Amino acid sequence: MKRIDVCLSPDLMHLYTVTDRTIVVVDILRATSCMTTAFAHGIDSIAPFAKLDDCLAMKAKGYYTAGERDGQKVEGFDLGNSPFEYMDEKLKGKKIAFTTTNGTQAIAKSEGAKEIIIGSFLNLSAVTNYLLKSDDNVLVVCAGWKGKVNLEDTLFAGALVELLKEHIEPDCDAPLAAQHLYNQAKNDLVGFLKNSSHVKRLARLNILKDIEFCLTPDQYHVVPVLRDGVLKS
């Protein structure tokens, strides 16, 4: 039976062997939700960057620059980190260079995996089906917040463990903990997360609409996949 593990923080990546695994990178609020939305609306590709300057430099190469630091849009960038910005018709067929506080760092730390894909509640079933069809073991890498564990990414990891349980076996305790939390939260994700640290942080920035959207399962069928350093779907 294939196996699934969950890395609850990018700062724990040294504990996992990834060469035989498909990694699902998740940053629900909001990097991987934005990426999923962008591909569902016809973007050509996304180049993820851990460093802000590397991302900004792509502007000269015709890329839209996008992302945030500490939850806020970066000065000089074309786009921020709200999924609603990525529904714009003008982005169809365009290339985006993307950097965020946590999500693109988690992608960078996943280097060496057999395959890297992007997960969010918005494409939950699509990711589930993708993993079912693959022969590889799975590692869900939660982006967290500056190394600390967060609830929303853990809940998404738990959703995958739960949905795959008949076919893919949990490796260790982190997937079990995530699964328990998801089963407790699944009927009201927004309510369950209302006291979580990042929801509070984003609520101060007045983006509750983003939060509710990012916690809505199965809006899109795309599965962004990283190939040669670039995400395509």
Place this chain on the structure above:
Amino acid sequence: MKRIDVCLSPDLMHLYTVTDRTIVVVDILRATSCMTTAFAHGIDSIAPFAKLDDCLAMKAKGYYTAGERDGQKVEGFDLGNSPFEYMDEKLKGKKIAFTTTNGTQAIAKSEGAKEIIIGSFLNLSAVTNYLLKSDDNVLVVCAGWKGKVNLEDTLFAGALVELLKEHIEPDCDAPLAAQHLYNQAKNDLVGFLKNSSHVKRLARLNILKDIEFCLTPDQYHVVPVLRDGVLKS
């Protein structure tokens, strides 16, 4: 209001400032359960060691040597890592040098904290009352398994967050996750943990009696405290 945070793995200790905090080190299966049991049965002191050789060297100084690697007693040591071994009359007033795969490593990584104490379900209420009386913020450090997050230590952390919730506020998402898990598990800790990785590992070693005992709250009133590198109660 005082604050409580939870470090789910010793490999995440770099994320926490500990100089103003009382750290509660927890390794339910079985290091901190053994330590609690030993003090409740009249041991004089426990010197914790991260390295096996450092621990073994204490034999020449008249210490009982104790602990495990990978769940099994170390060759040449006087005592293993079952709490029942620490109920022996002959240990009264004696000094123990202790090393384990995870628990004593977590103590070593907690260096620099304002205070370090030892927690287990066996002394849950005693630790709760100790933290209520202190003016310090709290960090629960879960020993985990070789850096990976485990359920039993997370549940203990969640028990503290739950029992202290009227008086000490959670800092971040890790304490909330632990609290949710504890509330889900509290009526049947043994049942909740039956699929966890370490319980399975220990079940193979035929020590289910240890597991049930280590998950029993409030057997003892002692609170071991680290002072000058030595635990006393």
